[in-house]
Amino acid sequence: MVAQTPRLSHLLETSIYVADLDRAEAFYRRVLGLERFLRDDRMSALGLPGNAVLLLFAKGGSVEPTPTDGGGDIPPHDGGGSVHLCLAIPLGELARWEAHFEAQAVPVVSRITWPRGGTSLYIRDPDDSLLELATPGLWPSW
Amino acid sequence: MVAQTPRLSHLLETSIYVADLDRAEAFYRRVLGLERFLRDDRMSALGLPGNAVLLLFAKGGSVEPTPTDGGGDIPPHDGGGSVHLCLAIPLGELARWEAHFEAQAVPVVSRITWPRGGTSLYIRDPDDSLLELATPGLWPSW
Numbered sequence A, B: 001m002v003a004q005t006p007r008l009s010h011l012l013e014t015s016i017y018v019a020d021l022d023r024a025e026a027f028y029r030r031v032l033g034l035e036r037f038l039r040d041d042r043m044s045a046l047g048l049p050g051n052a053v054l055l056l057f058a059k060g061g062s063v064e065p066t067p068t069d070g071g072g073d074i075p076p077h078d079g080g081g082s083v084h085l086c087l088a089i090p091l092g093e094l095a096r097w098e099a100h101f102e103a104q105a106v107p108v109v110s111r112i113t114w115p116r117g118g119t120s121l122y123i124r125d126p127d128d129s130l131l132e133l134a135t136p137g138l139w140p141s142w
Helices: A021-032 A091-103 B021-032 B091-103
Strands: A010-018 A035-039 A043-048 A052-058 A078-082 A084-088 A110-113 A119-124 A130-134 B010-018 B035-039 B043-048 B052-058 B078-082 B084-088 B110-113 B119-124 B130-134
Touching: A010 A021, A010 A078, A010 B010, A010 B052, A010 B130, A021 A035, A021 A043, A021 A052, A052 B010, A052 B084, A084 B052, A091 A119, A130 B010, B010 B021, B010 B078, B021 B035, B021 B043, B021 B052, B091 B119
Parallel strands: A010 A052, A084 A130, B010 B052, B084 B130
Antiparallel strands: A010 B084, A035 A043, A043 A052, A078 B078, A084 B010, A110 A119, A119 A130, B035 B043, B043 B052, B110 B119, B119 B130
């Protein structure tokens, strides 16, 4: 008898490790319109639609355990590079996003139409990470 | 007059850059029960509940543009480190996840109860990335 894996709800947090926290936070707030939930010297937490949170960490700032009020430490973590992240957008917002990126002087570095019908726009953040905005029609689930 | 930022739907894809794609994929399928959507030499795409996708990339395997069938290239990206990722779980599944990790011989490296009432379990993946499973009660939105 194989035990079933317990259930997951959804992807809650993902992290980007950045060289300059102020610069990265300013970009995500201005260009994507994200709401700040928390900010300190170590990190910025930005709310995303769909009950998720984008975590921006100062690179090298979380390599020691971080104590918490509730007892227990957040274990060390760190990362780097120009990573890839994708945000879903409604099909009806695609043209508005293209106009918005133009108005914000953020170049769209690639545009792809997928076999399932979705369209992706790619932009770069200040740390050269690759952000994709995608309409429905990429994956079996979406 | 300030133009409103266009709408986002949700966090669709996040990426981890791994040393051994087979090893990482086997871990995420076995321990988290994720479904494989796509697999090639460069990447593994694993479906997450909530219409999201976890992308595992072979480290250094996406540093050149990737051509697509739809016309347009996926621009280069890469990353590394022991990064942080969090998956939401229902409160009613917390005890089952703890039992599951024990049965799978996956050590829970930290356990935190947050001021808003949520509980987080932390484990390490084969690349030493820090995975958190969290019940509701971490953020203003969840």
